Amino acid sequence: MRIRLPLLLATGLALAAAAGSVAWQAREDAELPDTIVVAQVPEATAEPTPETLPLPPEIPRIADGPDYDRCLTLLRNDPHEAMRFAEAWDATGGGDGSRHCIALAMIGLGEAERAAERLERLGNGSRAGGIARAQVFSQAAQAWMIAGDANRAYGAVTIALTLAPNDTEMLVDRSVILAALRRFSEALEDLDAALALEPERAEAWVLRAAALRRLDRVDQAFEAVERALTLAPDNAEGLLERGILRQLRGDIAAAQVDWRRAISVAPDSMAADLAQQNLELSEMGPARR
Template sequence: MRNQTRPALLGACAAAALAVMGAGGWLAIAPRAAQTAQAGVAAGAANRLAEGPEFERCVALLRQDPEAARAHATAWEAEGGGEGARHCHALALLAMGEPARAAQRLETLANRSEAASAARAAVYAQATQAWLMAGDANRAYGAATLALTLAPEDDELLVDRAVALGILGRYREAIQDLDRALGIEAGRAETLVFRAAAHRHLDQVEQAARDIDRALALDPLNAEALLERGILRQLRGDSTGAREDWERAIQLAPNSATADLAAQNLALNEAGPARR
């Protein structure tokens, strides 16, 4: 199920795909790929395209000095480093703030690799996240779909594709993927928050509220869930409750995209009636 077919990303955090009141779309998240740049890939051999000391050295460099990691990967590839060198090179580009170049390399690598399905799905997952960072939801959707052909029961891949669908305004399809993800891993607050946001965009406020209640029962300190509950409260005319939720979200996740959204919503709340 969870993390069976994709890399675990050190320092990865649940990221929200939530709308600001008045902005109309999902927030194009800071997805887990942001931490890929620091973390490399997980230790499990089933999720890797390469093993050995050169790959381990490259992964270590990714955490410390991405430019050095890219230089190492380039030299290693020239010496016949193959897929391991190309994978590390792509992750180094991501760490250096070049997500579109990284995404293209990751997707090409997964397309051409002869590795096991689990490893290829993991690389497609990284490409998905990198395309999201690059602001290309269509390419992210395509990469996630390719990953899911290899790992159809990966709940995190389903969530990633749902995020891309939400950015594209395809909320009903996003809910279908999130339903599937929750059928595989029911206890993930992040997935419930995503589904609540999708329901809200379809004016299904009661369904959204149920999902947020479940998310906060699982994780009472989830800043993204509090942000979304505040939006729902504002839509129901509870400005005081909305303000409390947004202030709490800022306290829990300062200096984050979630805090920025909460602050924007607080400003809109002070300025006048709720807008969508």
């Protein structure tokens, strides 16, 4: 799904992604010191661009053939043309391939809810293997997240995981969706399962830290983010998260170091934007009321 913006968000919810990890920085204002700014769960994207299509480096395939290859290629640069091609192909019996391409093009054209419904129908009706169908349901989940319906996204990704229970990407994706639903304990369970399969996955350690923080388990959260930054020292989301945790521990100077580093390593990212806001607020001192 790559809600963190790698499949549907592919780029991150986005599911994710990618939006996913940053989305977990959300926390109720009343629970935070005055000098912390955190991201909110992303809202539906009204009109995705080609950059926000659910296209990972290698698009999961539910069909084969030159027409399918051409349609998937068009999706990356021109969803309008991909839609025209897929509809014409579908009218001549394109089958699963044309239906898949139509659904993905719909996301790029701002019709995420319709796309999600089509992807679910395709996943239910296709005769493709379980792994391919799981990927289609995973894409449906990302489309639901873009449409702003985390409950439907959870249902779709759970079906995906029944078909591919050891898929690390889907476990991480579902953890992000569960976080959007404020079901942090369940999100933590999915992250633990993902890390049991892939213990060197830095992104999952960052998400685990955020989930633990949301459960008020700050010391364990700090251990998790330290593990993430050992694996990936320049992970901007990890630096943002550690800065928040350091702020919660009262170490503002160390938090500022992390936030400056996040800005330096990924200046155009959402993590950098949030780090900049936190940095500016922390330099102003506690808000007066």
